[in-house]
Amino acid sequence: MGNITKRGSRDLVADSTMLLEESLATAVHSKLYEAIIKEDCNTIKTLLRNHPVNQPLTILANSTSYRLLSQTQPIFPIHLAAEYRKPQSLLCLLQHGADPEVRDAQGLTTLHLMLLNWPISSSTWTKPSTRIQKILTDIQNNAVMCLRILCDHGAQVNARVDNSNKHSALHLAITYGTYPVLSFLAQNGAHVNAINESSMTPLHMAADILNKNMIETLIACGANVNCAISSTGNTALKLAVCTASSKAGRLLAAGVGCIRLLLHHGAQVNAQDHEGQTALHEACFGGREVIINLLLEFEANVNILTRNGESPIYMYLQRGSNIRDVTLLARLLYHTYPLRLSNKQGILPAGIMLPEFHLLRETLIKLSKKPLTLEAICKRNIRNVYGEKHKFHLKQLLPAKLWDSIYSVYDFTYLLK
Template sequence: MGNIPRKGSRDQVVDSAKSLEDGPSAALHWKLYEAIMREDCTTIEPTESIIPIHLAAKYHKAQSLLCLLRHGADPEVRDTTGLTTLNLMLLHWPVTSTTWAKPGNRMHRILTDIQNSAIACLRILCAHGAQVNAQGEISNKSSPLHLAIAYGCYPVLSILAQNGADVNAINEASMTPLHMAANMLNKEMMEVLIAYGANVNCAVPSTGNTPLKLAVCTASSKAGRLLGAGVSCIHLLLTHGAKVNAQDYKGQTAIHEACFGGREAIINLLLEFEANVNILTRNGESPIYMYLQRSFNLRDTALLARLLYHTYPLRMTNNQGILPAGIMLPEFRLLRDTLIKQSRKPLSLQDICKRNIRNIYGEKYKWHLKQFLPVTIWNSVYCCYDLVYTS
């Protein structure tokens, strides 16, 4: 349940203090530790040790933290692992939830107080010049925003951004905070980052992955409510300008990933935002090729027909002439033979025109197009499948 004070939290402080008992300053340290934990500002005095300010931040003792800073404590001093006071506080952020606690009861008040204390400490650090873009030396060069995403510190994001945190900072893996939030399907965090100017089309140099590609990849492995949450995150990115047909270093797009995952809700959403189902990867693989890779997908014949409805030309092999693995199973022999035959049979000029209209205008504008086309023509474009198969 996060950093809710437990029996033994005082013991942790005792152990920390005992680690300093090898010198004459042990009594002073112990006195200082106790004063910080009690938030007894009359007893807190300046010290050369870096431990007090870290302790105050770690245990979210706002008054002690403020007192130390007023006495000249340096918020940027690093511990033996290279972490600043702000880094340490984020690593020990109280991951608590009040959704299950009845509003107004004792547990709800405790959880609320814990969060409020942590937020107060963060505001104090920012007000006293804490570097909101400082990277930890051994924490994958993560900025405070990266740490906040990794440890689920949702209330932190807006405070850091308001105090100058770079929402497009990159860590050691060249990922921005939005990449991380999208990969975790955390819509609340994504909304905050986008509101403060996060680049929705930033690509990881080594892979070419955008936040959209990562969100589609993660969501495609989910089901039920988690799938619904993933679709919501994908929609958020698309409505804020994510390029639906951006290709990664392999030439794959979001629709390639979605087709491999076989989640109809994701595929439909991408098609609504004009995903191109005819883009090939560097290895010559189309989205329909990715769909046919998995036998699980082939059992959803309605979705397969919908993808075929947009595909032209139908390309059944990759650059090496290899057919998709899923369709090679004996149970799909009839479907395989039919699709191979269709791929070798050119469509009529009329059918090619229909398909081009569907791909150019997409699902988003088809009802608008109905106002301008004769009913018979519109019906022939949108109300029939011109590439059929027998299963």
């Protein structure tokens, strides 16, 4: 019995010692946590003697720290400083050996976490005047300072998130709308044409969401406007046209500026994806006139076929809502030759198969079987080669009557009514 009592006493002593150590560790964690939030660098330095700088902090639920403590994941001191945009604390931790590349449970480095928690500001003031404006300006300035400190201390700007997306810092900046940091990251060595797990570059992502500021910044930093996604063959132009031609794009009247910007910077208007579709195929299916006209202005070819033998006008005729715009249909017919109404399988577009378009279908079938004269074909080829963009330049080179005969609009609208 005496031996059992002695052994029990030793266990109690060991348990008490362990509880005491845990209590002391918790106290250190809480104090370090609060010191980082308050940017009390002297206290941080003192506490780091008892807590290794690259070990995570664990805070109990009843702690009085500033952080919401419902989460169960511990947090590294350097991550805490970065998330809360505490530049003095961040610098202090880095000077005492904090590793900016240490990753949290989601595979995020300190730089990644900074971008995920970047303050979103829609401010338009040049000088902050109200208290709120000053607070928002301070938050933004602190974020910029933290980013500079991280890059100055060797943060890897091309490190990828360790998850299924494999985003780089630039990809994250696009995803979370932090376009002001794009040029800074590029200046510090970020690969502007890096691809993620989906083979998308930052420019692909910016074009897909029609963010003109991001597109402009990325192009200025050297983004390749004609880079294609390996799995689909889509370019930034094709993605931008797809989004702008969607229902949401039409309702919001979005994307024209983005598409024009890409075209002005050399986007290949007739680039085909793996299915053989061009941006014009996508625009014609969407039926948004301003996008179709813009692509035609930049010499989009109306006669390119997909691998399945579908022309842009075939895509346009797929939807009944498009066909009701007789003027735009006539404009596409004006540029199209030969008129191919069916695909490789001999299937006609779904739109003209609707009962309400019976007469139009018969008219278009007759038109597709009616060959143009050699003169008309030559004139149409000239219009397609020079397009709307250069037709007035051509006017200076050709006799007036010849130019008038080339660009006289053959009115198809009467056939379509």
